[in-house]
Amino acid sequence: QVQLVESGGGGVQSGRSLRLSCAASGFTFSSYPMHWVRQAPGKGLEWVGLIAYDGVNKFYADSVEGRFTIFRDNSRSTLYLQMNSLRAEDSAVYYCGRDHSSGWVVDFWGQGTLVTVSS
């Protein structure tokens, strides 16, 4: 069965960096684009970005463009989110998700990891 397990969340000061990981299993990771989606406490879902199956093409939300970088290691079936210049408004649960074959839809989600940015 598809499993996505995020890790790396925690508390960090504003302006600092943090790297999240997402370990995938139960499917051929290297064949699927992957998403990051976040959810601030008590708020709705916000898409962060997507990386193509081969890691070449990447797409980001305007709110994180230039500060966040998505990359992947297909040999380790692991997705990453490098977050730099963190702000208080980046505080959220971060989910990784697999892209559905129809494109630009998340068909499986991890359990999420909480990032708290303090000023």
Next chain:
Amino acid sequence: SYELAQPPSLSVSPGQTASITCSGDKLGDKYASWYQQKPGQSPVLVIYQTDKRPSGIPERFSGSSSGNTATLTISGTQAMDEADYYCQAWDRSTYVTFGGGTKLTVL
């Protein structure tokens, strides 16, 4: 930027039909997806490509779209359907956009 609007809340009695709307510019020309999220849990995809159900999603969940509005319909709503529901669409300007979410209460 592209935006999707949903009603913040909706209440329905058990066994009745719940219709959750999602509005966006020319949404009927795009594919809409819907996610269900229960408290403390990760979202679950319930509808993709406007009207398709993933494997394992009950038949009482259906989707449709017309004009600027996509609709998620839950027929014979059950207590277990109480959750937040989010619509989502792709647009070339913002890539993936989520609606603000609708809290469905079954009472």
